[in-house]
Structure formats: structure tokens, C-alpha cells
Amino acid sequence: MSHKVIIPIGPYHPLQEEPEFFRLYIEGERVIDIDIVIGYNHRGIEELSEHKHFDQVAYLVERICGICSTSHPFAYVNAIEDLAHIQVPERALYIRTIIAEMERIHSHLLWLGLAGHFIGYNTVWMWAWRYREPILDCFEMITGNRNHYAMMKPGGVRRDILEEHISPLKKTLDELNKATDMFYGAVVDDPVIKARLKGIGILTKEQARNWCVVGPTARASGIDIDVRRDDPYGAYDRVDFNVIVEKEGDIFAKTLVRIKELYESIRIIRQCLDKMPKGEIETKIKEIPAGEGIGRVEAPRGECFHYVRSDGTNRPIRHKIRAPSYMNVASNKIAAVGGTISDAAITLAAVDPCYCCTERCSVIRKKDNQKLLTGWDLIKLSQEKTEKLKKEMGL
Amino acid sequence: MNIEEKIRENLKEKIIDGYRYSQRRYYFSVKSSDIVEVARFLFNELNLRFSTATAVDTPKGIEILYHFSFDKTGEIFSIKVLIEDKKNPQIDSLTSVFPAVEWIEREIWELFGVSFLGHPNLKHLLLHEDWPKDKHPLRKHND
Amino acid sequence: MNLKLKALTKSIWVFHAACSPCNNCDIEVLDLLTPRYDVERFGIILAGSVRHADALLVTGVPNYKTAQRIKKLYEQAPKPCFVIAVGSCACGRNMFRESYNSPCNLDEIIPVDIYISGCPPKPEAMIAGIVKLIKKVGSSKGY
Numbered sequence: 113m114s115h116k117v118i119i120p121i122g123p124y125h126p127l128q129e130e131p132e133f134f135r136l137y138i139e140g141e142r143v144i145d146i147d148i149v150i151g152y153n154h155r156g157i158e159e160l161s162e163h164k165h166f167d168q169v170a171y172l173v174e175r176i177c178g179i180c181s182t183s184h185p186f187a188y189v190n191a192i193e194d195l196a197h198i199q200v201p202e203r204a205l206y207i208r209t210i211i212a213e214m215e216r217i218h219s220h221l222l223w224l225g226l227a228g229h230f231i232g233y234n235t236v237w238m239w240a241w242r243y244r245e246p247i248l249d250c251f252e253m254i255t256g257n258r259n260h261y262a263m264m265k266p267g268g269v270r271r272d273i274l275e276e277h278i279s280p281l282k283k284t285l286d287e288l289n290k291a292t293d294m295f296y297g298a299v300v301d302d303p304v305i306k307a308r309l310k311g312i313g314i315l316t317k318e319q320a321r322n323w324c325v326v327g328p329t330a331r332a333s334g335i336d337i338d339v340r341r342d343d344p345y346g347a348y349d350r351v352d353f354n355v356i357v358e359k360e361g362d363i364f365a366k367t368l369v370r371i372k373e374l375y376e377s378i379r380i381i382r383q384c385l386d387k388m389p390k391g392e393i394e395t396k397i398k399e400i401p402a403g404e405g406i407g408r409v410e411a412p413r414g415e416c417f418h419y420v421r422s423d424g425t426n427r428p429i430r431h432k433i434r435a436p437s438y439m440n441v442a443s444n445k446i447a448a449v450g451g452t453i454s455d456a457a458i459t460l461a462a463v464d465p466c467y468c469c470t471e472r473c474s475v476i477r478k479k480d481n482q483k484l485l486t487g488w489d490l491i492k493l494s495q496e497k498t499e500k501l502k503k504e505m506g507l
Numbered sequence: 508m509n510i511e512e513k514i515r516e517n518l519k520e521k522i523i524d525g526y527r528y529s530q531r532r533y534y535f536s537v538k539s540s541d542i543v544e545v546a547r548f549l550f551n552e553l554n555l556r557f558s559t560a561t562a563v564d565t566p567k568g569i570e571i572l573y574h575f576s577f578d579k580t581g582e583i584f585s586i587k588v589l590i591e592d593k594k595n596p597q598i599d600s601l602t603s604v605f606p607a608v609e610w611i612e613r614e615i616w617e618l619f620g621v622s623f624l625g626h627p628n629l630k631h632l633l634l635h636e637d638w639p640k641d642k643h644p645l646r647k648h649n650d
Numbered sequence: 651m652n653l654k655l656k657a658l659t660k661s662i663w664v665f666h667a668a669c670s671p672c673n674n675c676d677i678e679v680l681d682l683l684t685p686r687y688d689v690e691r692f693g694i695i696l697a698g699s700v701r702h703a704d705a706l707l708v709t710g711v712p713n714y715k716t717a718q719r720i721k722k723l724y725e726q727a728p729k730p731c732f733v734i735a736v737g738s739c740a741c742g743r744n745m746f747r748e749s750y751n752s753p754c755n756l757d758e759i760i761p762v763d764i765y766i767s768g769c770p771p772k773p774e775a776m777i778a779g780i781v782k783l784i785k786k787v788g789s790s791k792g793y
Contacts (some may be wrong), residue, residue, distance in 0.1 A: 151632060152715050154715070154751050159645055160745070175744070177673050179673065179678060181672075194528075245684075260769060322605055326554055332660050343582075354594070432561035
């Protein structure tokens, strides 16, 4: 008869770069329940937003999260444009789309690297992040900063994409396409990765619907949703792309969805660069009338939702932000329960959690007679399992 | 029959007010006592996806908007309810309809002080556990 | 310079504590470990526990939930220990100064040795900061 053990992970645990706290209840090797404690990242951005005027809010919401730092301002400007019925110049829409897709590429590569690390494939981590760098260089070239691009503003964009930016960007995309081929081969054909990720952390379609998950997490469970296609914003209705859907709902499917989306993002950027018309990049906005607006964006992690209400002054009276991870992290509760502890690290990471977004905001708590395993041990366990599998397969 | 017509048809007695703000954004007001039935209809019968809920502190009371998304057409249907009693705001929890609402209700509870009746786990989500009980950071303080 | 300090400036092991950041400084810190910047060639690696670390690297603005934890972390670190504040938030709270959930600056909780500002600072800036710190420690006797 095995006894119940509680494993706290976090809030400060190595390499998951944000503070979060999971309490895993273990019986033998099985995870029987999980407690998710968040709030280590809460900065009160919704309230701060009510004290800033409409132009400043774009900068504030950018600082919700560094990885999706264009999705939030994008959703916010969509909300403002919905509120005030503003028409945005064509060229600005294309520029917004290019920036958003570049962000998706960098975010997916980042996740791929971290996922590789969690299962003990540090090579994947290093390679994925190495190919992320050229994208960050392109960001620096176009926007002036590697992260926090400050491109979005209500009515348009702040900077233009110049003629001399286009050929380096295209060159980077070509290289990236080759790199994606490599990743696809490395992940899909690798027997060890398959053995580690197939059938692990399954979220069925029914569960996915009940927990209202979004983005790659939902698409890997067979739910065909993508805000880019369903509720087109930016220039997404003017370009051709596929929505990647997998049925299995396990971590392997989530990985596949993300890698295949890299190809789609590259395709979208190429089309945008070719189709982008010349002209203005912003419309001048005189005033924001009273009203309410909803803006949505398909962030790398899923649907990002902003609701803005204005009473005709120069500040929003309410600004609600719902980041994609808010729905996805809660679903961890089902995905991790029933699995083994060595799979917990990758399962918890599989939704690509982003706590900064979730909370718009580590010390390990030790209670009496609780066995203590740190997050580090958990990653080690996970890495050991990969080694064991490798040996069994004779690799 | 599109979703808007279905809502107007089936929830005729419950809808107090409804309008279309822009191309794909609809707002409907219902009584706060009807919210569970309305949400059940939207989620189970019409298969809408629950996106999130927004609470707003207005002079008349605390307004909660439940945003439902229909992903085939990209429309968002926001169901508004008004809780007039600002001293002791209460509304039925939707956790029995879909579990995804659990976190957002906890958040509204701690930031606005709205009690969700029937919520299984109403405790702090974002703020510190020792946060003062009568202080709700997103309530406006001018009344 | 005493032996402890001399040893401290070689192969700095860093414990990375994110204290409600926006993630951006954090991914740039991780970027330092990847092939382009590769600080591991100087012996700088991320430590799994603060008890094994020579430096405590803090990003983000402290909130009520993390402020006490960051203090505890510092207490657990073997002394002498560098504290590195990375990013404008850790240096001076940036735009979160007026937030209801942000009690004080980081340097009011623990002593900070070096401030690397920027939103986020580039990886080059972080390396330059660490180099300056090592030089400063190396040149002053009574650090």
C-alpha cells in the first residue's frame, strides 16, 4: 500500500523562468491530484490601465508578457478600433500581421527548446534557440528592439517596414524554413521523443471543450479554432494559410501543431511582404467616443481577449484582459492527473504556460512529514526516463 | 437561422435589451437570476465557447459580462447582468455548467468582492492570502 | 581582497529568481546560455538552488506575494553573494510604481550590488554589467 506524497514544484524552480507553484499529490508513481497556485506574477495591469490614456495603454499591455509582447497591444488596438469604428490603412494591417507572425515563430521555437530541455534533449534546446536569434535580429532591425517592439498604436503602427529590411527578412525566412525541416525530422522521426510524448498528458476533445482551452492546446485536441481565420483581423483575410489540427490531444500532437505552424507563419510573412501596398501607416484619431469594444488576437498560445469600455474621456474606464494561458493552465489539472511523476514536468509545460499573461502578474514550502522533491529533481527524473528508454531501445 | 436569431427566439422572455455594436459583436442584457439558465442554453444547446467574463463597477451596480464566442463566424455574444446591491453583491456560479469559469469567478470575487453562490473553491487566486477582506482593488472608490 | 571574494568572482553560478516580471528579461537571461552568447564559457551557469549560487539574479517588480519570498531566498544564499537586478522593473519598478500590488522597490527588500537597466537589457548589456561588477570587486579591498 503506497502512501500519499505531496510534491511541491516552485514557485522558484530552475528553468521554468516564471514563478508558479504546483502541488502534486502522488500515490506511488501516479499523480492523483494537482493544485495550481498562481499569483506570483500579478501586477495589477487592469487597474493601472484605467489611469493611463489610450495611447499609453498600448505600452502598458505590451509589458504584460515579453514573449507575446505584440499580441496584447494588437488585441488592445483591435478593441479600440472596434469601439471607435476606426478604419486602419491597408499597409499598417500588413505590417501588424508580419510582426505578429514573426512573434509566433520566435515563441514556438522558444517552447520547442524548453520542451526539449524538459525531456533531457538539451541539443534541441540549443538548436531551437540558435535559430530564434536571427528572428530577434530582424525584430531589432525593423522595430529597434529585440523584444517589446512598440509597433502597435490605435489607428496604425509606429514604424514602417523599409525597402532595405525586406531582403534580410526574406533571407532569414529561407534559413528558417530549412531549420524547420530539420526540427520536423528530428522530432517526428525520433523514436525516443515519440516514446516520451505519445499518449502522455492527453486532453480529450470533450475535456478541451469543457475547459474552453484555446490555441495549439485546443487544436491538438481536435478543436478546429483559430481567431486568425474565424474572426479575421489585421491582414489575415487577405492571405492564404492552413489551420493545423491534430486529433490525439497528447503532447506529441501539441508539438506537431506548433512545428507545423512554423511553416504556416513563414508562408504568411512571405505573402504579406509580396502583397503589402504602399501608403500611409496610420490614421489620426481625434477622440475615442463612449462605447465598448472587444479585440481578439490569435497569440502564439491561443486566443488573447481584450475588452475596453470608454465613457468618452481619454482613459478607459474598464480594460479586461484575458490571456490564452488563463484557460490553458487550468486544464493542466486534468492533463497531468493519472500520469507518472516523470511525465509531470513536460505535461505541465506542454500548454506553453505563460504566467505573466495569466496573472497580468521560489521558495519551496515545506510542511511536516512531506517528502520534498524540487522542480530540479523533477526535470532530472524526466531526463532519466529518456535515458532509460534510449537504453531499452538500444540507441 | 443564425445564432443571434436563435438567442432572440429561445430566450425571448429573459432578454431585457439586446443590440449589435459592430459587425461581429452582440450584447444582450438579462436578469442576474436567469444567468445559469441562459449560460446553459448558450453552452450546451448552441455550442458556444466561453471566452471570459468581465466585471465592471458602474454607478448603478456591478455589471458582469459573460463573453461567449461562436467560432464558425467569429461572433462574440456578451451577456450582461447587473447586480444592483453593491454592498453585498451575489450571483449564481456557473461552475455547474462548465468548469472553465472557476478561475475567472475567483478573480472577480477577489478583485470586485462579488460572491458566487455554489462555487466549490472560492479563495484567493491572484492576491496574497492575507489580503484585507474588505479591500477590492478594482472597485471604484468614488461612492 | 579576501579568498572568499576572489573565489566568488570566478565561475559565477547564478540563481535566477523571477519576481513578477513580464518574462522578457527572463528569456534574455536564458538567451545568455544559448550558442550565440554562451556565457558558460566563462563558467557562468544557472544553479538549481540558491544554496549553491554565487549570485542572485532578480528580474521584475516585487509584489506582495513574491516580496517575502525574495527576502527568504536572499537569506538562504551563502554569503558573500552578489545581487543582480536585471531590467527597469527590478531597478525602479518601471510603470508598475502605482500598482496596488507592488509594495516597494527591490532594493528596499534586499541589498542590490548591480543594476542593469533596460526594458529588457540586451544580453550584451548583461554581460557588460557582470564584467563591471567583477572588476569593481577585484579592485576594491574592502568590498
